[in-house]
Amino acid sequence: MVLTHVEAVEEGSEAAAAVFASRYVQDPVPRYELGERSISKDAAYQIVHDELLLDSSPRLNLASFVTTWMEPECDRLILEAINKNYADMDEYPVTTELQNRCVNIIARLFNAPVGDGEKAVGVGTVGSSEAIMLAGLAFKRRWQNRRKAAGKPHDKPNIVTGANVQVCWEKFARYFEVELKEVKLTEGCYVMDPVKAVDMVDENTICVAAILGSTLTGEFEDVRRLNDLLAAKNKRTGWDTPIHVDAASGGFIAPFIYPELEWDFRLPLVKSINVSGHKYGLVYAGVGWVIWRNKEDLPEELIFHINYLGADQPTFTLNFSKGSSQIIAQYYQFLRLGFEGYKSVMKNCMESARTLREGLEKTGRFTIISKEEGVPLVAFTFKDGAGAQAFRLSSGLRRYGWIVPAYTMPAALEHMTVLRVVVREDFGRPLAERFLSHVRMALDEMDLAARAPVPRVQLTIELGPARTAGEEASVRVVKSEAVPVRKSVPLVAGKTKGVC
Ligand SMILES: *Cc1c(COP(=O)(O)O)cnc(C)c1O
Numbered sequence: 001m002v003l004t005h006v007e008a009v010e011e012g013s014e015a016a017a018a019v020f021a022s023r024y025v026q027d028p029v030p031r032y033e034l035g036e037r038s039i040s041k042d043a044a045y046q047i048v049h050d051e052l053l054l055d056s057s058p059r060l061n062l063a064s065f066v067t068t069w070m071e072p073e074c075d076r077l078i079l080e081a082i083n084k085n086y087a088d089m090d091e092y093p094v095t096t097e098l099q100n101r102c103v104n105i106i107a108r109l110f111n112a113p114v115g116d117g118e119k120a121v122g123v124g125t126v127g128s129s130e131a132i133m134l135a136g137l138a139f140k141r142r143w144q145n146r147r148k149a150a151g152k153p154h155d156k157p158n159i160v161t162g163a164n165v166q167v168c169w170e171k172f173a174r175y176f177e178v179e180l181k182e183v184k185l186t187e188g189c190y191v192m193d194p195v196k197a198v199d200m201v202d203e204n205t206i207c208v209a210a211i212l213g214s215t216l217t218g219e220f221e222d223v224r225r226l227n228d229l230l231a232a233k234n235k236r237t238g239w240d241t242p243i244h245v246d247a248a249s250g251g252f253i254a255p256f257i258y259p260e261l262e263w264d265f266r267l268p269l270v271k272s273i274n275v276s277g278h279k280y281g282l283v284y285a286g287v288g289w290v291i292w293r294n295k296e297d298l299p300e301e302l303i304f305h306i307n308y309l310g311a312d313q314p315t316f317t318l319n320f321s322k323g324s325s326q327i328i329a330q331y332y333q334f335l336r337l338g339f340e341g342y343k344s345v346m347k348n349c350m351e352s353a354r355t356l357r358e359g360l361e362k363t364g365r366f367t368i369i370s371k372e373e374g375v376p377l378v379a380f381t382f383k384d385g386a387g388a389q390a391f392r393l394s395s396g397l398r399r400y401g402w403i404v405p406a407y408t409m410p411a412a413l414e415h416m417t418v419l420r421v422v423v424r425e426d427f428g429r430p431l432a433e434r435f436l437s438h439v440r441m442a443l444d445e446m447d448l449a450a451r452a453p454v455p456r457v458q459l460t461i462e463l464g465p466a467r468t469a470g471e472e473a474s475v476r477v478v479k480s481e482a483v484p485v486r487k488s489v490p491l492v493a494g495k496t497k498g499v500c
Helices: 002-016 041-052 072-080 093-109 128-149 167-175 194-200 223-237 325-362 387-398 429-451
Strands: 121-125 158-162 179-183 205-211 243-246 270-276 288-292 304-308 311-315 366-368 377-382 406-408 417-422 454-463 475-485
Touching: 072 325, 093 121, 093 288, 093 325, 121 128, 121 325, 128 167, 128 205, 128 243, 128 270, 128 288, 158 167, 158 194, 167 179, 179 194, 194 205, 194 223, 205 223, 223 243, 325 366, 325 377, 325 429, 377 387, 387 406, 387 417, 387 429
Parallel strands: 158 179, 158 205, 205 243, 243 270
Antiparallel strands: 121 288, 270 288, 304 311, 366 377, 377 417, 406 417, 454 475
């Protein structure tokens, strides 16, 4: 109100003018320093809005698992709660209750041993990264407590994962001083081999982390096999090494599409599971979950107790203040979709992934490296192996608005360059077909460019004598002329054209 008033006085009739008729679109915008003066709210809106037009369209961003569409009713709920700080639990007990409902719904979906009327153990987080930090801390503390009680050293904890882990595991390891022992991937096997993982386990291993839905290829790791092998090793050694399942993307796929697959709390060594609510939980960015099997799996000393309205509210998170909207939106989705709705969404995603896979195979140019079972995505490489092709296709598709990442695989497989298309709820068959036609067009353009004349420059040089010992001879260009040739020379290291 005050700002509007000041402006009306200072700017006179200009305040009433349309934004594009005002000085605001002519003045430089303060970028890295606070501007001296305020500007009108509609001009501020227009300026920020217009600059943002240059961001890619989230719906066409096929790089990400994170939700880009929700029903308008849920958008409304999100806006209604935009000013609610989740940390104010005593002021917003209903929001807290909705979180507890979500934790219980997810725990039961993951077959946690929770009796009727019993409360599940878990917490809402900003995403799977925070969830993984918390789960990792719980494992570390439990291991330390066990080692201390046994009078053994407890200063060299390690964690065993596949080299395909998401970067948040590396963050956890570095931030919380745990050694990360990675099982290397091999050609044709892009997930953690459970035999090798269990071989790497020693008395300092705080847990083995399995991934349900590898970030690189969407493949589910064999948690059942890992559980059985690890149980045998625990029995032999007397250790008690547990399993964590990183189900960031797969946690909301497997229960609906592969209900028979045993990857969750049905396996006795699985002590905690994380899942991203903002991936296939179908909520916009900003929500994740971690669930523990039992109370005993979350050391009491990590929990902070807040009392409100006479009730005990235990909290275990890294952040204090955060928004409430995402938690509310998650509950909306559970209520709105139910098991049936989630199953239909996931089935449609799997179908769209199949359409994509078949279309890409039909071009004859790609090797598909993702499996049919897993997260609905298609990961593929060029058959002729040249990594530069993948990067070129990625930028070719960008011109149509699509974002498809090309990346090299981790250690031991760095020579492989993979393209990955993630299918989300809002990527239906019409978009999939449109995308495929753009892939074919981009391939044609690449082929055409490869056949186009390569400009060649012929240089005539003159070498002068070196003046002192050790100095290089001087070079003088006498003549430079362009010579067109019809030849493409593949070079390594990303360049595919050159002149010899
Ligand atoms: C996305 C992802 C993460 C990180 O999750 P955020 O919710 O983005 O923090 C961790 N692990 C896997 C397997 C993932 O796919």
